[in-house]
Amino acid sequence: MSIEALSIAGRELPSRLILGSGGFASHELLSEAIAASGCELVTVALRRVDPGAQGSILDAIESAGASVLPNTAGCRTAPEAVRTARLAREALATEWVKLEVIGDEETLLPDGVELLRAAEQLVAEGFVVLPYCSDDPVLARRLQDVGAAAVMPLGAPIGSGMGIRNPYSLTLIRRAVSVPVILDAGLGTASDAALAIELGCDGVMSASAISRAHDPVAMAAAMRAAVQAGALARAAGRIPRRTYALPSSPESGMAELAEASARS
Amino acid sequence: MRAMIYVNGEPTELRPGAKLAQALALLSLSVEARGIAVAIDGEVLPRERWEQTALDDGARVEVVAAIQGG
Numbered sequence: 001m002s003i004e005a006l007s008i009a010g011r012e013l014p015s016r017l018i019l020g021s022g023g024f025a026s027h028e029l030l031s032e033a034i035a036a037s038g039c040e041l042v043t044v045a046l047r048r049v050d051p052g053a054q055g056s057i058l059d060a061i062e063s064a065g066a067s068v069l070p071n072t073a074g075c076r077t078a079p080e081a082v083r084t085a086r087l088a089r090e091a092l093a094t095e096w097v098k099l100e101v102i103g104d105e106e107t108l109l110p111d112g113v114e115l116l117r118a119a120e121q122l123v124a125e126g127f128v129v130l131p132y133c134s135d136d137p138v139l140a141r142r143l144q145d146v147g148a149a150a151v152m153p154l155g156a157p158i159g160s161g162m163g164i165r166n167p168y169s170l171t172l173i174r175r176a177v178s179v180p181v182i183l184d185a186g187l188g189t190a191s192d193a194a195l196a197i198e199l200g201c202d203g204v205m206s207a208s209a210i211s212r213a214h215d216p217v218a219m220a221a222a223m224r225a226a227v228q229a230g231a232l233a234r235a236a237g238r239i240p241r242r243t244y245a246l247p248s249s250p251e252s253g254m255a256e257l258a259e260a261s262a263r264s
Numbered sequence: 265m266r267a268m269i270y271v272n273g274e275p276t277e278l279r280p281g282a283k284l285a286q287a288l289a290l291l292s293l294s295v296e297a298r299g300i301a302v303a304i305d306g307e308v309l310p311r312e313r314w315e316q317t318a319l320d321d322g323a324r325v326e327v328v329a330a331i332q333g334g
Contacts, residue, residue, distance in 0.1 A: 020334040030332065045333025048272040048326065049300060051292045057330050058299050071334040086308040087328050091301035098334060207334055 003231045006203045008180050009096075009128045009149040015039045016197065016227040018069065018182065020207020024216060027060035033210055034064035037220035041069040043098055043207070046088050058092075069130070071098040076111070078118035085122050097122065098152065098205075099131040108158045112139045116146060123147035132184050135169035137176040144177045151177055152205060155196065156186025159208045163192040167199055174200030190219070190226035197230025198238065267321040284309070284317045287325045300329045 006013045017039045024030040034042055042061045061068055070088030075081035078101060085097040101118055103111025110133050122129045128149045133139055135153040143151050153173055156162035163186060164170065174181055182203040183196035193204045204227055213219035266277040271287045278286055284302065285295050293300060295314040302309045303326040309317060319325065 021332040022334050024332060043334030044330035046301070046328045047331045047333075049291050049293065049329045050331075053329075053331075056299065057332055068330060069334075070330065073333050083303065083306060083308065087301040087303060087326075088330075090308050090311060091299055091328060092330060100334075 003228060003235065006180065006182075008130070013040045013203075015224070016203040016231060017193070017223055018043065018203060018205040019066075019210065019220070020205060021057065021061070021211075022073075022207045023211030027055050027057060029216060030057070030211075031060045031064040032217045033220040034061065034066050036217045036224065037210070038224045040066055041096075042066045043069045043071045043205070044092075045071055045073045046084055046091065068092050068094065069096055069098050070094065071132075072100045072118075073102075075101050076103070076114075077101065078114040078121065081114070081118040082121050082125075085118075085127060086125075089127070095126060096128045097130065099129050110134050110154070112136065115139075116142055119143055119148050120146040130182070135166050135173065137169065137172040140173045140181075141176045144179050148179060150180040150182055150202075152182045152184035154185040155183050155192065158185045159212075160186050161188035161209060162186050163188050164195055164199070167195070170196070170199045170201060190222040193223050193226040194230035194233070197227055198234050200234070203227070267319065267323075269319050269321075270324045272325070272327055278319065280321065281318045284314050284319060284325070287319060288314075288327065291327055293327065300327055302327050 006016045015038045017037055018041045019037050019039045020043045021030055044057055070092050072081040072084040075084055081101045099119055101111045101114040102108050115131050119129050119131050123146055130150045130152055131143050131148050132152045140151045155164040180202040182205055183201045184205040187206050187209040196204050206223055210216050210219045267280045269276050269278050271290050305324050
């Protein structure tokens, strides 16, 4: 296992981290965070053109040496997500899409049925589809079966910062699919990213945990180190969990140091 | 006679047969603009057709670009 690189659909990415661009206070801050994160892919959303918008996010991303990964954030149905992906391909000249189809307003949890439908359609149209999905191993396999280039299960709801609520599901997803597994959504801090890789994920996507941190650039650096630490630890192999202690110092050869009063 | 065109939801009167470029101009954009995509009545319009495309009365033109997100 390579410590740093992540390969998706035959494309070698120099980092296991994918950065979400949402929530950064400025394009300058985003550029600095990209540089600190070392990531190659940065997500963007598509919205109606704002004639008063200041600067181009594409310049901010490309000047930092990264590429855009458009998403279909905000879509509620498969047809809407498919149309948004087509617009993204036209606007940004990339076949890659982070597919999101949201099914619940409060939790922003994905709608698995619409997601699968949209993924199948987009794969047929030649897209490289990276679906944001629930942490369901069966759905992950179904997404792989229709040609998804990776699966992106959530750790917890978007922006919740709750970390990985169900580590067991992630280990099952890792076993269920052969495409890359990229933990998406819910991270709170760097240790969550390290855990994701230790559990078998190939990559981690983080937006809010970085952009809404007190110091986003420092958190981007922390996330970069965390995914490296997770990959190193996974390659090194964790020790088994035990119910009772296993001494790490020898038990023999102890000096006789009992107090005099304790002697008979 | 005028044609009513909806550009990103804004109703706009243009002369019948107006070109897409006129709708884009309302957003301070040209057909050369980078990083944008256009849909008319829900269907993506490939860039190579922007120049010659004329807008029918009632056309709904959506012009999108990348923003921060995800």
